[in-house]
Amino acid sequence: MGWWASWSSGSGQDPEDRSTPPSDSSHTEEKPKNRWLWPSSTDSDRAARAASSQTGVDWNSKLNAFDWKQFTEPRNLIPNVLLTGGILFVVYVHQRFLRRVPEATAISPADFRKRSLLGQVTSVGDGDNFRLYHTPGGRLVGWGWLPWMKVPTDKKELKDRTIHIRLAGIDAPELSHFGRPAQPYAHEAHQWLTSYLLNRRVRAHIHRVDQYKRVIATVYVRNMLDFPPFRRRDVSLEMLKRGLATIYEAKSGVEFGGEENERAYRAAEQDAKQRGRGLWKDKNFESPREYKIRMGIEYPLDGGHQNKNSEGTLSTLTRWLTPSRDAPRKRGQKER
Structure with a gap:
């Protein structure tokens, strides 16, 4: 009965309870729970703060600084x-x-004699000029087959969106303008140029702008049915060969696009004269240059003034609307 005495003496431990081993002083320290192999974020933050407090680093300026390296x-x-x-x-x-260049005034002066314009002919105004709708890149970039890259056909849509081109080096017979009669072979030249260029893609090597805001250019066209196919042809040269135009002769503003083109143009005109082609069939044919002088559109090459009996409608109206500079002086002389 000794065991009962020990239990009843006030001991708080059941002598028969063997589920809990007797406490030992070496096991009183608790071990940390959920310990990982690497330190947690809180541990790294504490270490960083401790390091910063020891070294005195300003982390605000450190984090806001931009590293250009x-x-x-x-x-x-x-x-x-x-x-x-x-x-x-x-x-x-x-x-x-x-x-895309919408019109002649949009062409940079630095592009003249250095650049060519690829486009589609929308209209032919005379025997030596037409309207070009610039299509840069051509079919390779989608012109003609993409829905949003179509060449307009309505005149309202084409307004202020085309470039007025004048063929370099040639002068075709004049159609009737401002009450003046048309020259012989003017309609033939206009019809041929219309059938040759209208709605076709051409390449214009631009040279400069003339006094009528037209771009003087050497124009080339290719035809699949030509021999050899897609042969490049100079439009000005073709008109001279057929006797539908003459060499452009003027006091100033003559443009051939180079000496080589000028020699070829003059040789083609001389050959057409000898063969009697086109306008050269008539020996008394009046050249476009002579016609313009007679109608008062241009002055002769020697710079002399035209005869009053041969003044055209345009020059007559100009003379009526613009008083002569000598009129006040003559009027004063008469009053004296």
Whole structure:
């Protein structure tokens, strides 16, 4: 009965209870729970704060500072250079080759004698000039077959959207304008040029702008049915060969597009004269230059003034509306 005495003496431990081992002083310290192999975020934050407090680093300025060194690294520098270069190249190609020129006044002076315009002929006004709708890039970029890249056919849509082109180096017979009669072979030249160019794609090598805001250009056209196929033909040269135009002769403003073109044009005109083609069938034919002088449209090559009996309608109206400079002086002399 000794065991009962020990239990009843006030001991708080059941002598028969063996579920809990007797406490030992070496096991009184508790072990940390959920311990991982790497420190937690709170531990790293505490370590960072402790380090900053010891070294005195201002973390606000450190985090807000911009590190420019990252742009000098090859992994960042090379892609940026390639991307910027690609964008600049696309912009250059668009401005140089794919930007549409709506009319003659939009052509940069730096482009003359250096650039050509590809487009479709929308109308033919005379035997040596027509209207061109600029289509940069042609069919390769979608002109003619993409729905949003169609050449307009309505005159209202074409207004202020075409370039007035004058063929370089030639002068075709004049049609009737402002009450003046048409020249012989003027309709033949106009009909031939209309059938040869209307609604066709041509390439115009631009030279300069004349006094009528027209772009003087050497125009080339290709025809699939030509021999050999798609042979490039100079429109001005073809008209001279057929006797439908003459060499452009004027006191100023003559443009052939180069000495080589001028020699070819003069040889073609001389050959048409000898063969009696077109307007050269008539030995008494009045050239477009002579016709303009007689009608008062232009002055002779020697710079002399035209005869009053041969003044045209336009020059007569100008003389009536513009008083002579000598009129006040003569009037004063008579009063004296």
